Amino acid sequence: MQLIIVESPTKARTLTKFLKGKYQVEATMGHVRDLPKADLGVDPEHEFKPRYVIPRDKAKRVRELKDIAAKADHIILATDPDREGEAIAWHVSEILKDSDKRKVKSDKQDNKARATSNLSLIASPFSRIVFHEITETAINDALTHARTIDTKLVDAQQARRVLDRLVGYKLSPLLWKKLSKRWLSAGRVQSVAVRLIVAREREIEKFAKEEYWTIEGEFNPTNTTNPTNKQIASQLVSKDGKKYEETITLDLFDGKYTTAKTSIPTHDAADAIMKDLKAPFTVSAVDKKEVKRSPAPPYTxxxxxxxxxxxxxxxxxxxxxxxxxxxxxxxxxxxxxxxxxxxxxxxxxxxxxxxxxxxxxxxxxxxxxxxxxxxxxxxxxxxxxxxxxxxxxxxxxxxxxxxxxxxxxxxxxxxxxxxSQAKEAIFDSTTIDIISSNGYLFEAQGSVIKFEGFLKIIGRPASTSVSLGGDTDEVVIPDVAVGQAVGLSQSVPTQHFTSPPPRYTEASLIKTLEEKDIGRPSTYAPIISTIQERQYVVKEEKKLVPTELGKSVTDFLVQYFPVIMDLPFTAKLEGELDDIANGAKGWVQVIADFYGPFAKDLDVTYDTAEKVKTPVEEIGEACPTCGHPLVIRIGRYGKFIACSTFPACKYTRQYLEKIDMKCPRCGGDIVVKKSRKGKTFYGCSNYPKCNFAAWKKEDIK
Structure with missing residues (x-):
């Protein structure tokens, strides 16, 4: 009997369908071996040897797999085609290799097996197959190109696991002691992600908004001041050749941020320009060209x-x-x-x-x-x-x-x-310059789709889309000629304020992590989930906002562990993990180079760092038990209201975050709540008497 082992029942079911009974396919139901949860599980004194255990909830499944493996002539490990999948395959082979009377072949035989791509020639009782899609063709092709387990990939995954365990299990107790919260955690990558969010929040807080104004004009191509259906919408761009738009560039923690404003600072300045727009206008330039837009690459x-x-x-x-x-x-x-x-x-x-x-x-x-x-x-x-x-x-x-x-x-x-395999979309783009006799220049831009190309497949969104690489709205501009007189039918001044750097969203944080070479694609989702579960970050209107706890933990780690919190160092370490996977470095040496300085910093911090008090916010009420002020605290499951003298007084109650809106049913306060799945929604503070709820603020009517 030929046995194929995969991770999940769904994957097993799909393979079984394609293999038509030729193989028995079994699922591990996830990881079958891991570091213990109760202790470090890594021995720094003996080359960081990891101690793996079978989780209690997997013991029964492992026994079942051993029984099935004992009857198999050959075991094919078909876990996912990445480092984690390779590591799972290795763990399965380590568990099953002594599960029956079959003898595992020698290293010499294994090396010989590496040289062949034919499954039937592999001497070891285990072989490894990989496929990047679960189709009949891909699976059969993988079976004819079986190999042995790639120990370099396993080492790279093991190094990541050991590194993360050393940082997490060594730093977390330190945070418990210094911040007096026994549920905190630190991570080699997660803490850097929180630092990015904290740094951005402080950059937003420091940003000084500046007022500026823009002026839009609508021109009538018939040279009258009466509006028609064929108006030319335009923007004031310059006076006597000097542009109004100014660019502002700021140096941020994660790079540069560029925003724009105009040199029209006040309503009075805008009003003065408006009064000066009485001179006649003519078309000074018409630029028509064909613009091609290519489709975006397929997804990573x-x-x-x-x-x-x-x-x-x-x-x-x-x-x-x-x-x-x-x-x-x-x-x-x-x-x-x-x-x-x-x-x-x-x-x-x-x-x-x-x-x-x-x-x-x-x-x-x-x-x-x-x-x-x-x-x-x-x-x-x-x-x-x-x-x-x-x-x-x-x-x-x-x-x-x-x-x-x-x-x-x-x-x-x-x-x-x-x-991605369709032709470019082609647009007829038109830019018109309209100038007054006293030097005010307005610019109008429009575009019309000439050939849909890839848009025929992807569709025409109504607004800018990251997927398409630009705005595909069509703006039709009436035909005019250079030298043609046009009439200003309307001019409108609009107030603006310069925009601070935006808060991170999950999408923009992932983009930054990828650009900075921090973490890997498979780690982004768990990182973002973890920093929210730890109450370091909360999501407000789809934006990631650091809590006071997140700021305190970040400041502590930056002060005492600056290397771990350094973006280039984190990226360098990711590169070294890749070097291990490529066989350029040994995993033990990479860990040793990191752990030596880290352990010294750890010892010094335990001895010298003072306890950190996370700032709390008073709510303006007295504790009903002892009379001291009530404050908002952050616990494992989020914010709550407690007495400021805790732990002397243990009074607590639920915290309801108000959003300055009233319930449309009963007039009660609308508060922010979380669903069982952790999704934010808005409900009435008088629940359960009033069960009004809405997912979005705009739905509160």
Whole structure:
């Protein structure tokens, strides 16, 4: 009997369907071995040797797998095609290799096995297969190219696990002691992510807004001041050749931020210009050109998470859960990737589909390829794409476990991948300059789609979309000629204020982490979930906002562990993990180089650092038990109201965050609440007497 082992029942079911009874397929139900939760599980005195244990909830499944493995002639490890999947395969082999009377072959035999790609020739009782899509063709191809476990990939994953365990299990007790909260945690990457959010919040707080004004003008091409249906909407851009727009560039913690304003500072200044717009206007320039826009590359893990956040409002965690299911059901390629490559097979299928569905004019002469920007992308991997271009979102079936969210995400993946192989969209772009005899220059811009190209597939959104790389709104400008007199029918001054750097969203944080080479695609979602679960960050209107606790922990770690909190150092360490995977470095030495200085800093901090008090906010009420002021505190599950003399007085009550809106049903205060799944919504403070609730503020009517 040939036994194939995968991680999940869904994946096992999909493989079984394609293998037609030739193999027995079993699932591990996730990780079968890990470091212990109760203690460090790593021995720094003996080359950081990890001590792995079988989790209690997996003991029964491991016994079952051992019994099944004992009857197998050969065991094929078909876990996911990344470092974590390789590590799971290794753990399974370590558990099962002594589970029966079969003898594990020698290292010499294993080395011989590495040299062959034929499953039947592998001497070891275990072989490893990888595939990036769960289709019959991909699985059969993988079976004919079986190999042994790649120990370099296992070492890289083991190094990451040991590093994260050393940082987390060594720093967290220090935080418990110095901040008097026994549920805090620190992480090699998560703490840097929180630092980015804290730094941005302080940059926003420091930002001094400046008032400025713009002036819009509407011109009548018939040279009258009476409005017509063919108005030319324009913006005042200069006077006597001097532009009004000014650029402001700020140096931020994570890079540069650029915003703009005009040199019109007040309403009086704008009013003075308005009074000066009495002179006649003529068209001074008409620039018509054809503009091409190319489709975006197919999705990587990062861009999928960003786009799903912006357009579908899915969290990174939710996006990965949906993508995991789509992959296991066989509908998309592996979803943890930083490559934008597409297989030649898919390129050909996509071109055939586009030509058949939309016409030959929609495909370019040669297939379009994209250059992967990531320094460490594995080019053998593919971007995220549908496994069958002919299966659209409406055709998804699966095991009956796919819901609307799966369909919506699949539709985005399908459109993005297929559209990447369509021709560019072509726009007729027009820019018109209109100048007064006393030197005021207005500019009007418009564009009309001449050829839809990839937009035929992706659709025409009504607003700017990151997926399309620009605004695709059509703005039609009436035909005018240079020298033609036009009439200013209306001018409108508008007040603005310069914008501070925006708060991070999940999407923009992922983008920054990727740009700074911090973490890897598979780590972004758990990082973002963890920093919210720890109450270091809360989500307000889809923006990530640091709590006072998050600020206190960040300041403490920056003061006493500046290297760990340094962005370039974190990126360098990620590079060294990649070096381990490539065989350029040994994992023990990488850990040792990190741990020596870290352990010294740890000892010094335990001895010298003073306790940190997280700032609290008084609510203007006295404690009903002792009369002292009540304050807002942060606990493991969020904010709550407590006595300022805690622990002497233990009075507490639920904290309800008001948003300065009244319940439309009963007039009570509207407060921020969390659903069981952690999603923010707005409800009445008089619940359960009043059960009014809304997901968005704009729905409170």
């Amino acid at each position: 893990t990062s861009t999928l998470q960003q786009d799903a956040g912006r357009r579908l409002y899915y969290s990174a965690k939710r996006t990965m859960q949906l993508a995991q299911k789509l992959y296991e059901e066989g509908y998309i390629t592996y979803h943890r990737t930083d490559s934008v490559n597409l297989s030649e097979k898919f390129l050909g299928e996509a071109r055939v589909y586009i030509e058949k569905t939309f016409g030959g004019e929609y495909i370019p002469q040669i297939p379009r390829t994209f250059q992967t920007k990531s320094k460490v992308a594995q080019e053998a991997h593919e971007a995220i794409r549908p496994t069958d271009v002919n299966v659209t979102a409406t055709m998804l079936d699966g095991s009956g476990e796919l819901n609307r969210d799966h369909h919506r995400l699949y539709e985005h993946i399908w459109k993005r991948a297929v559209a």
